[in-house]
Amino acid sequence: MNERKGYQEYKKQSKKRKKRKLKRALLAIAMPFIMIFLILTMLFISMASVMPSVADSVVDDYKAAAELAGCTWQELLVYDTVRFDNDLEDVDPFLSAVDFLKLHYEKWIWVETDEGGYWQEVQSGDLATPSSICSWLTIPTESDIQAILDAGKRVSESGSSDVKWVIQFSNKDLEELIIKKEFDTDQIEWVDTLMTAGILDEMFGDLYDLPDYIDTTEGGYFAWPTPELHSVTSKFASVRIHPVLGIKRAHNGVDISGSNAMGSPVIAIEDGTVIYVNLSGGERGINIKVQHKIGDDIWISRYQHLSAVKVDVGDEVKRGTVIGGVGNTGIGTGPHLHIELTYNGVLIDPLPLIRE
Numbered sequence: 224m225n226e227r228k229g230y231q232e233y234k235k236q237s238k239k240r241k242k243r244k245l246k247r248a249l250l251a252i253a254m255p256f257i258m259i260f261l262i263l264t265m266l267f268i269s270m271a272s273v274m275p276s277v278a279d280s281v282v283d284d285y286k287a288a289a290e291l292a293g294c295t296w297q298e299l300l301v302y303d304t305v306r307f308d309n310d311l312e313d314v315d316p317f318l319s320a321v322d323f324l325k326l327h328y329e330k331w332i333w334v335e336t337d338e339g340g341y342w343q344e345v346q347s348g349d350l351a352t353p354s355s356i357c358s359w360l361t362i363p364t365e366s367d368i369q370a371i372l373d374a375g376k377r378v379s380e381s382g383s384s385d386v387k388w389v390i391q392f393s394n395k396d397l398e399e400l401i402i403k404k405e406f407d408t409d410q411i412e413w414v415d416t417l418m419t420a421g422i423l424d425e426m427f428g429d430l431y432d433l434p435d436y437i438d439t440t441e442g443g444y445f446a447w448p449t450p451e452l453h454s455v456t457s458k459f460a461s462v463r464i465h466p467v468l469g470i471k472r473a474h475n476g477v478d479i480s481g482s483n484a485m486g487s488p489v490i491a492i493e494d495g496t497v498i499y500v501n502l503s504g505g506e507r508g509i510n511i512k513v514q515h516k517i518g519d520d521i522w523i524s525r526y527q528h529l530s531a532v533k534v535d536v537g538d539e540v541k542r543g544t545v546i547g548g549v550g551n552t553g554i555g556t557g558p559h560l561h562i563e564l565t566y567n568g569v570l571i572d573p574l575p576l577i578r579e
């Protein structure tokens with residue numbers, strides 16, 4: 224009798240043990256999924272708080288305003304998102320875009336001489352704040368980007384046979400702007416997170432499809448920018464630890480170097496127009512932008528940390544034209560070329576598109 228009871232008790236216990244084992248096994252299988260779910264949820268919540276909370280229609284306004292200002296819509300949207308702490312309800316992108324604007328003016332007068340005459344520049348200047356631009360154009364401060372461009376056009380057209388005005392609008396980089404506006408470290412990190420290639424485009428854009436004439440399997444489309452240098456020392460990356468600054472930053476281009484890099488020629492990767500030459504570009508050092516119009520598309524290649532510049536704004540260049548020399552200006556770890564490429568305003572990885 225006792226023996227039988229003992230056996231039944233043993234069976235019961237072993238059933239319980241089996242149940243416990245099964246529970247543990249199930250938990251062990253489920254645990255990773257639970258962890259992944261929790262991590263994703265946390266990631267989503269933390270991303271949601273940094274992503275701009277605007278409707279698609281508002282993003283269309285950002286795209287239109289950015290086009291007028293000559294910056295990218297991503298820059299404009301990120302600028303507002305961060306400085307207004309994601310409270311964009313009452314923000315007018317056409318007003319914000321003005322912050323990206325720079326104005327250069329020249330006044331020329333006709334000087335009569337016995338041999339006929341010549342044009343002489345009597346005045347020129349650069350304006351980089353919205354208030355200085357508005358007051359120079361004698362329009363109300365707080366005028367939006369369209370009003371400013373219209374006023375600039377009016378001044379250009381106000382010339383006569385003996386007075387000529389030259390008005391040129393250009394734009395600031397987001398980097399330039401956030402330094403001027405004294406963004407703090409947290410804000411700069413937020414800007415970097417959002418400018419990480421693709422994040423905003425995936426959310427609001429459909430610009431990531433490359434056009435048909437680009438076939439990356441063919442080994443690139445554009446020329447390799449440094450005929451004498453062939454090693455890629457740093458690739459395009461959404462986030463990396465900056466080698467000098469030590470903080471997390473996106474690497475929005477490709478670094479190319481090699482032996483005897485200093486002074487090595489840098490060429491235009493495609494036919495185009497030089498639209499920007501900066502001889503004191505801060506972190507980027509001496510840098511140049513070349514615009515390439517291909518069909519309806521606008522590509523811009525940017526070459527940084529140069530030691531020398533061989534072109535001027537407005538110059539037409541051919542694929543292969545030497546535009547400068549590799550250098551170590553700005554913030555860097557040695558002479559190399561940092562090249563960036565935008566396709567219709569979107570920063571993309573240049574590496575698959577440049578042919579060695």
Ligand SMILES: [Zn+2]
Nearest residue numbers: 476477478561
């Ligand atoms: Zn770089």
